[in-house]
Amino acid sequence: MNNANTQAATSEWQELDSRHHLHPFTDYKALKRKGSRIIVRAEGVYLWDSDGNRILDGMAGLWCVNIGYGRREMAQVASEQIQQLPYYNNFFQTTHPPSVELSRMLSEITQQHLNHVFFTCSGSEANDTVVRMVRRYWDLLGQPEKQIIISRYNAYHGSTVAAGTLGGMQAMHDQSVVLLPGVEHIMQPHWYEEGGDLSPEQFGIKAARALAEKIEQLGVDKVAAFIAEPIQGAGGVIIPPETYWPEVTKICAEYGILLVADEVICGFGRTGEWFGSDYYEIAPDLMPMAKGLSSGYLPIGGVMVSDKIAETLVDKGGEFAHGFTYSGHPVAAAVAVENIKIMQRENIVTRVRDEIGPYFKKKWAELEAHPLVGEARSLGLLGALELVKDKNEREFFDPKLEVGNRCRDICIENGLVMRAVADKMVVSPSLIIQKEQVDELVELAGKCLDLTQHMLDNTSS
Numbered sequence: 001m002n003n004a005n006t007q008a009a010t011s012e013w014q015e016l017d018s019r020h021h022l023h024p025f026t027d028y029k030a031l032k033r034k035g036s037r038i039i040v041r042a043e044g045v046y047l048w049d050s051d052g053n054r055i056l057d058g059m060a061g062l063w064c065v066n067i068g069y070g071r072r073e074m075a076q077v078a079s080e081q082i083q084q085l086p087y088y089n090n091f092f093q094t095t096h097p098p099s100v101e102l103s104r105m106l107s108e109i110t111q112q113h114l115n116h117v118f119f120t121c122s123g124s125e126a127n128d129t130v131v132r133m134v135r136r137y138w139d140l141l142g143q144p145e146k147q148i149i150i151s152r153y154n155a156y157h158g159s160t161v162a163a164g165t166l167g168g169m170q171a172m173h174d175q176s177v178v179l180l181p182g183v184e185h186i187m188q189p190h191w192y193e194e195g196g197d198l199s200p201e202q203f204g205i206k207a208a209r210a211l212a213e214k215i216e217q218l219g220v221d222k223v224a225a226f227i228a229e230p231i232q233g234a235g236g237v238i239i240p241p242e243t244y245w246p247e248v249t250k251i252c253a254e255y256g257i258l259l260v261a262d263e264v265i266c267g268f269g270r271t272g273e274w275f276g277s278d279y280y281e282i283a284p285d286l287m288p289m290a291k292g293l294s295s296g297y298l299p300i301g302g303v304m305v306s307d308k309i310a311e312t313l314v315d316k317g318g319e320f321a322h323g324f325t326y327s328g329h330p331v332a333a334a335v336a337v338e339n340i341k342i343m344q345r346e347n348i349v350t351r352v353r354d355e356i357g358p359y360f361k362k363k364w365a366e367l368e369a370h371p372l373v374g375e376a377r378s379l380g381l382l383g384a385l386e387l388v389k390d391k392n393e394r395e396f397f398d399p400k401l402e403v404g405n406r407c408r409d410i411c412i413e414n415g416l417v418m419r420a421v422a423d424k425m426v427v428s429p430s431l432i433i434q435k436e437q438v439d440e441l442v443e444l445a446g447k448c449l450d451l452t453q454h455m456l457d458n459t460s461s
């Protein structure tokens, strides 16, 4: 296609999109003014839009395309499974080979005490399942009054009513008419923003102690569980101080409440271990997952369930009145099995831990020299930049300036997907990213920070 043709096609798609499509998490008025970017193709870590621009996808889609785009093996497996058995359910005492095979593999790659899985279609549904399962567990143990789930402000656990309530996103809570009862929130372990004069280590303990204080305040006989992402993703890649998780796990054990590690982002190699829980040596009772489970090739999620909970659900008997038409969908499950096989065959997890993760860490840290960057933090293949007005004083910009969003727009114009969470720029590239591509990502990010700085200098004078 020549240029005039591709542009005509683009504006036609944009026109139709604007007329008929309501996008997720989008300001419709702003989008209408601007028009959508249309992504038509992807390969490895790159995307192509309908105007032929190549874009480095620093986010692996939405934190999910861990094995990279364009894997022919995945297409092959999906095609074969569709021909063999495109759909059957797992209700009413039936099953099929792909969901059995995936269950077995998941129990092998997760910690020893996690040997059962409940399948869902997404991370949100996994967290809805967590709510149902946690409450059923305590009910079966004769403690139905243990209902409250404690979560954290600025956590993200999905967008259904239950998952949105569990999450701590103010904008989502403000737009929900009815939030789920029995959910409480405590502070997040975000030292850079909230640590004040404390050292990260002291602050980590303080943030963890907030859990004990909340349990004391509510009464332990009312508290069922604590849920948290090992590293908060959508909240801005918040990497807790080293002291945080050991203290939290101690508190959960002391009070005998369930610990739920939301592994939707941290799972499947992102931290350089199979799961964020492995990295932090957390032994969760429940482990919701999605995204990297299929590298986003098809929608599938699930909850890993500890032996303690699974045995209670089985031994105490009675129907668990919960499930989805597509729980363990055969095509999605077959694709997830192939995804895990690829990760194992190519040693993708150890490569993140020993090679590309350390390389990324070194390169990413170089961005901290930029005048706009107060902190450049990373772990595995998760990275964040805190954009600040004054890095010596840890002084933030006026949110009305929307520095983060403007930087994000500059990035995409310059061929890089880097997401903004307020004034934090975050990345989560595919785990198969090569060193030269890390160089390219960091170089592009640096260039876009310069352009953002330039724009700010021009608007303030």
Ligand SMILES: *Cc1c(COP(=O)(O)O)cnc(C)c1O
Pocket: 121, 122, 123, 124, 125, 127, 156, 157, 158, 159, 229, 233, 234, 262, 263, 264, 265, 290, 291, 301
């Ligand atoms: C994305 C995400 C979810 C929600 O998953 P969906 O598949 O979008 O429903 C839940 N928890 C975490 C930590 C996530 O990042």
